[in-house]
Amino acid sequence: MLIESLLIIMQQQGHYTCTARITEIDELRTWFYVKCPKCGKRAYPEKDRFVCLDDDIEEEEPIFMYCLNAKITDNTDSTEVVFYNEALNDIVKGSCRDMVINLGNRNPKVFPDNNFNKGGTKATAHRCEK
Numbered sequence: 260m261l262i263e264s265l266l267i268i269m270q271q272q273g274h275y276t277c278t279a280r281i282t283e284i285d286e287l288r289t290w291f292y293v294k295c296p297k298c299g300k301r302a303y304p305e306k307d308r309f310v311c312l313d314d315d316i317e318e319e320e321p322i323f324m325y326c327l328n329a330k331i332t333d334n335t336d337s338t339e340v341v342f343y344n345e346a347l348n349d350i351v352k353g354s355c356r357d358m359v360i361n362l363g364n365r366n367p368k369v370f371p372d373n374n375f376n377k378g379g380t381k382a383t384a385h386r387c388e389k
C-alpha cells in the first residue's frame with residue numbers, strides 16, 4: 260500500500276499495514292519503556308534495576324516494551340509512525356527484553372540499528388500521536 264493512500268486511511272482508522280523503508284529514527288524519543296509486572300504502569304530505572312511507584316517489584320521481572328518513533332518512506336511520500344512492541348518484535352526478530360538485557364542495549368535514547376533492516380521492511384505501523 261502506498262503512503263499517499265495511507266494518509267487517508269490513517270485519518271479514518273488510525274492504523275494500517277504497509278511496506279515502506281524506514282528512513283529515519285527519532286533519536287529524541289526513547290525506543291523502549293518498562294512496565295511494572297504487577298500493575299502494568301510505567302516502571303522507572305533506579306541504579307541497576309527498575310521500580311514501580313506503587314509496587315515492590317524488586318523480586319520480579321519488569322516487562323520491556325518497544326516503542327520506536329520513526330519516519331517511513333516509499334516512492335510516493337513519507338510519514339512519521341510509531342512501531343509498538345508487536346510490530347518491532349517482527350521487524351528485528353527478537354524481543355525487547357533480549358535487545359535490552361541480553362544484547363546490552365540499555366540506553367533508551369540510542370536505538371541499536373545494527374540489528375535493524377532499514378531496507379524495505381514490511382511494517383504494521385500506527386499513527387504517530389503528538
Ligand SMILES: [Zn+2]
Nearest residue numbers: 295298311314
Ligand atoms: Zn506497579
